[in-house]
Amino acid sequence: xxxxxxxxxxxxxxxxxxxxxxxxxxxxxxxxxxxxxxxxxxxxxxxxxxxxxxxxxxxxxxxxxxxxxxxxxxxxxxxxxxxxxxxxxxxxxxxxxxxxxxxxxxxxxxxxxxxxxxxxxxxxxxxxxxxxxxxxxxxxxxxxxxxxxxxxxxxxxxxxxxxxxxxxxxxxxxxxxxxxxxxxxxxxxxxxxxxxxxxxxxxxxxxxx
Amino acid sequence: xxxxxxxxxxxxxxxxxxxxxxxxxxxxxxxxxxxxxxxxxxxxxxxxxxxxxxxxxxxxxxxxxxxxxxxxxxxxxxxxxxxxxxxxxxxxxxxxxxxxxxxxxxxxxxxxxxxxxxxxxxxxxxxxxxxxxxxxxxxxxxxxxxxxxxxxxxxxxxxxxxxxxxxxxxxxxxxxxxxxxxxxxxxxxxxxxxxxxxxxxxxx
Numbered sequence: 320x321x322x323x324x325x326x327x328x329x330x331x332x333x334x335x336x337x338x339x340x341x342x343x344x345x346x347x348x349x350x351x352x353x354x355x356x357x358x359x360x361x362x363x364x365x366x367x368x369x370x371x372x373x374x375x376x377x378x379x380x381x382x383x384x385x386x387x388x389x390x391x392x393x394x395x396x397x398x399x400x401x402x403x404x405x406x407x408x409x410x411x412x413x414x415x416x417x418x419x420x421x422x423x424x425x426x427x428x429x430x431x432x433x434x435x436x437x438x439x440x441x442x443x444x445x446x447x448x449x450x451x452x453x454x455x456x457x458x459x460x461x462x463x464x465x466x467x468x469x470x471x472x473x474x475x476x477x478x479x480x481x482x483x484x485x486x487x488x489x490x491x492x493x494x495x496x497x498x499x500x501x502x503x504x505x506x507x508x509x510x511x512x513x514x515x516x517x518x519x520x521x522x523x524x525x526x527x528x
Numbered sequence: 529x530x531x532x533x534x535x536x537x538x539x540x541x542x543x544x545x546x547x548x549x550x551x552x553x554x555x556x557x558x559x560x561x562x563x564x565x566x567x568x569x570x571x572x573x574x575x576x577x578x579x580x581x582x583x584x585x586x587x588x589x590x591x592x593x594x595x596x597x598x599x600x601x602x603x604x605x606x607x608x609x610x611x612x613x614x615x616x617x618x619x620x621x622x623x624x625x626x627x628x629x630x631x632x633x634x635x636x637x638x639x640x641x642x643x644x645x646x647x648x649x650x651x652x653x654x655x656x657x658x659x660x661x662x663x664x665x666x667x668x669x670x671x672x673x674x675x676x677x678x679x680x681x682x683x684x685x686x687x688x689x690x691x692x693x694x695x696x697x698x699x700x701x702x703x704x705x706x707x708x709x710x711x712x713x714x715x716x717x718x719x720x721x722x723x724x725x726x727x728x729x730x731x732x
Contacts, residue, residue: 350660450562
């Protein structure tokens with residue numbers, strides 16, 4: 320019934336014969352030019368390692384102060400979370416919720432999911448929730464805006480420097496490291512391979528039982 | 529080189545979530561690999577996209593008219609609109625940063641509204657166009673959308689840090705409208721199905 324010999328381009332629906340790619344090669348759709356697949360070296364191992372690192376880095380970057388400012392002898396520091404709370408206190412709760420989701424909640428969920436999935440695949444454990452996790456992770460991808468937040472920090476710094484001297488804290492350094500890790504994570508995570516492995520695991524599991 | 533055929537015309541549906549290609553003969557409407565519902569194209573793509581686009585177009589007006597933040601200094605309030613903040617940055621000599629904010633909070637949202645509008649018109653009236661070029665346009669629109677959130681994040685940082693007795697920054701009503709515009713246009717881009725552009729082309 321199901322044909323796995325073929326593939327379709329997600330953006331122009333061209334019927335394709337998938338190429339057997341080596342590491343370092345890329346496959347583009349011949350009709351619309353979309354990057355179809357790009358196998359990565361040791362995708363599962365690297366995703367697992369990067370997820371652990373990201374998960375650890377997440378907490379200092381949310382909880383430790385990122386920046387401090389001193390005006391007329393009064394000092395103020397800000398964290399990712401305190402920005403959300405400040406908006407909430409001004410009755411800007413819709414904006415506060417959006418900022419909370421895009422910069423704290425979704426990144427945390429995404430990194431936990433990739434930790435769970437790559438961990439299961441690394442230790443070759445099957446789990447009936449793997450499929451659901453993969454789908455969630457796929458849909459969350461676009462709503463993680465850490466690198467946009469970083470640009471927001473830069474613009475805010477430029478504006479604040481005109482008012483008062485600034486100080487940077489460990490939260491900011493952890494945050495920068497977290498952005499690097501999540502960028503590496505998304506580029507090393509090979510969706511196609513992950514789905515294939517999940518299917519394999521399920522088949523092996525069905526045969527064993 | 530084999531003839532270029534759409535997967536759908538050969539009876540295949542690509543799972544939107546996991547990319548699995550399913551032969552549709554057996555009428556099973558969920559993906560055998562990931563269990564999600566199968567749709568040949570995004571359901572009600574044009575209706576959903578146009579509804580979201582229209583709402584974000586309406587919200588774009590208050591987002592630009594009302595102040596996005598107010599700087600209170602020693603009792604005197606100084607409201608800033610989105611455009612006002614950029615003019616101030618450029619005036620004070622921060623030209624690269626001013627241009628960055630100009631691109632992220634004015635050029636990107638407005639060209640996104642126009643771009644998605646054009647994509648909708650194109651699919652609705654079945655214009656015969658260079659589908660590859662239009663797909664690239666769609667890809668760019670879908671990619672740049674999130675960067676407009678820059679302004680919102682900047683405000684959350686400023687509101688938090690500049691909160692002293694005499695000097696205070698308060699977020700304005702335009703912030704809510706602007707955040708809604710960014711999110712609605714992101715949903716609009718997500719709901720638009722670029723494969724519709726290709727379906728309408730008579731000679732490929």
